[in-house]
Amino acid sequence: MLQAGTSRGRPRPVPFHLALAGSTLATAALLFAPVAYAAPADDIRINEVVTTGSVDDSIELFNKGSATVDISGWILKDDDNGSKFKIPSGTRLGPGTARAFDVDGEFGLGSADKARLYLPDASTLVDSFGWSSHSAPSWSRCPDGTGAFGKAALTLGAPNDCGSGDGGAANPVAWPGGGSVATADGSNVFGQDLSGLYQEGGVLWGAQNSGKLWRLVRDGSGGWRPDTANGWSSGKALRYPGGSGSPDSEAVTLTAAGAAGGAYVASERNGDASGTSRLSVLRYDVTTGSGGALTATTEWNLTAGLPSVGSNLGFEAITWIPDATLTAAGFKDESTGAAYDPDRYGAHTGGVFLLGVEGTGTVYGYVLQDGGAATRVATIASGMSAVMELQWEPQAARLWLVCDDTCDGRHRTMRIGASGTFAPAATYNRPSGMPNLNNEGFALAGAGECSGGTKPVYWSDDGNTGGHALRRGTIAC
Incomplete structure (x- = not known):
């Protein structure tokens, strides 16, 4: 009444x-x-x-x-x-x-x-x-x-907050979708080291630690296969600006411009100097050329401004969040202590990149300006021992943080809270049908693929267990 x-x-x-x-x-x-x-x-x-x-x-x-x-x-x-x-x-x-x-x-x-x-x-x-x-x-x-x-606290969309102060995120709950998991690639297509994933409609982008980027298309049976056009059949080797080196490519994401705006790859070191950290974001033009290699158009080397980590414990994850989403949520800019104002940064990608560090489990937010400058606007304690993948899910306005077998395959979600900072929302166990694999990549389908209340999700197994590096499951829309 x-x-x-x-x-x-x-x-x-x-x-x-x-x-x-x-x-x-x-x-x-x-x-x-x-x-x-x-x-x-x-x-x-x-x-x-x-x-x-x-x-x-x-x-x-x-x-x-x-x-x-x-x-x-x-x-x-x-x-x-x-x-x-x-x-x-x-x-x-x-x-x-x-x-x-x-x-x-x-x-x-x-x-x-x-x-x-x-x-x-x-x-x-x-x-x-x-x-x-x-x-x-x-x-x-x-x-x-x-x-x-x-x-x-209001926790619609997450376990009730029963006094933990984290919306129940400290207590893992069951996977929010089907328990069944199936392979999503052919036998021994990628081998080991397939890491970060990002889905763009009918294309799945995959970053491989060996300094390679894949463009995958649907195989007609719910899985993915390498694109056979324009030199993508075996993936494309990645190079630093100038054409040298071999970035240890751990993760990939796109901005609102899609592939036309470039693919952004997170790398923790140069494979040609593997004992030295080089925490970088590299932009690649992936829409032209048929050759077997890609040279970065821009590198944002962020090493100097971050705590020291082992050369193989650096950037493992990257995602991008639009400026409009952040300002609407009252996101707080760490560098100013005030509400985030995109205009102060001039020409940039129209959003903020979040990068996850394997060795510390910390997530950092950066504005990457077109001219090569970078400003750190967020430092987020994930509460996880390692962050191997990040994905922003716009339909649910939540950030996904993924850990591999180090954390028994747990996934955590975070949202921007009233203070303007990211706070834990929920923590989920891996699907019941998923072995404890070395999953370093995770991608969610868009809202357009929702059917019967669920949509597909995909994982990449760095270990290529059983000859398969990709697996698929479902999550509630």
């Missing part, structure tokens, strides 16, 4: 958004197995309620049981029996899975109100929670699905 002091947000074209959390998650086989429809209803619980703040009024549901439950047509209400939000058809909750529903388009949640969940008959009550003051900013169960409600 709409009451005085009720929060009203802007209407949204999509009435709910997906959020994954919890301790166990359905494997792909489970997701396609028979599911429970009305029972076990006792496993579905109201898990988080937001009545005011930076998001529209929302109710999150959590499955604390061991079977997937179809909650299509179930009803959410406030304390007014005339209010009703009908959960969309096709909505299922796997074990340990949560979905947050934006109910603001149907009813508001007041400062003294209730959240109630009913079966599709709208009269059989499944769960309810009442409160006497607005959330500040969230009313959350701790632990998820089973504990008592209390005031907590």
